[in-house]
Amino acid sequence: MIRAEELTKRYGDRTVVQDLSFTVRPGSVTGFLGPNGAGKSTTLRMLLGLDAPTRGRATVAGRPYAAHPAPLTQVGALLEARSLHPGRSARAHLTALALTHGIPRSRVEHVLALAGLTEVADRRVKGFSLGMGQRLGIAAALLGDPAAVVLDEPVNGLDPEGVLWIRTLLTSLAAEGRTVLVSSHLMSEMAITADHLIVIGRGRLLADTTVAELVRTAGTTVKVVSPEADRLRALLAPRAARLTAEADAPDTLHVTGIDAPEIGRTAAEHHLPLYELTPLTASLEQAFMDLTHDSVEYQGAAA
Secondary structure (H helix, E strand, C coil): CEEEEEEEEEECCEEEEEEEEEEECCCCEEEEECCCCCCHHHHHHHHCCCCCCCEEEEEECCECHHHCCCHHHCEEEECCCCCCCCCCEHHHHHHHHHHCCCCCHHHHHHHHHHCCCHHHCCCEHHHCCHHHHHHHHHHHHHCCCCCEEEEECCCCCCCHHHHHHHHHHHHHHHHCCCEEEEECCCHHHHHHHCCEEEEEECCEEEEEEEHHHHHHHCCEEEEEECCCHHHHHHHHCCCCCEEEEECCEEEEEEEECCCHHHHHHHHHHCCCCCCEEEEEECCHHHHHHHHHHHHCCCCCCCC
């Protein structure tokens, strides 16, 4: 189990993480989400003892990371895949890590095979592609057969086969009862892989919930098609949380905050024909955007 208790991190007069508390439990994949500048990387560094919190406490299996006599067997982490000596081979890199914990060479060979690196194990890592570097970083994270795994953007640089491999790996690790925490910007992957989500913005906790619950609370958008779309839009606008029209389909509206029966009744009361009235479940991406809208550090303008 990984736990953050009122974590706060300040750099001078700038607060990057503030009063952040959450628990990552074993047996499920927990996605750690937030826009750029939200404080995700700083939080992960505090969990792994790389940054000292200004206030609060971070523990893995009940202890701070640095207090474990053999930390690689408790938590395996990937924060920066290229943080290794470029002149070493993949096998030499993993062997050096293994020697620090008395991990047998057979385990080195096992994680090389698991990551699909056996055939290139003796090549210097300076010649590795970004995807191969990611695989090596994940192999290192799994070297100690840890009870918890923390991965930051693990699919970065991977081809489709590699993305599928990561997806399968994460779910299998959770199925074995391990604690799995994954930071990612890819909502499509989190929607498929994660069971639970921790979402932060501007260093504060925004949500600690399941994927299904976050999507549910985002509400349902109703697709409405009518030859009288302009008139219907004027009638619905005062009550809608969001109402947009498709630029290339002027007779089509997307309405959030009003359910389909109410839209149908409104159209009927004003004798407006409807060609389509379809509830559309919100995507995780839309739910995330709605939740973090006020926490985005830099917002681009519409073209």
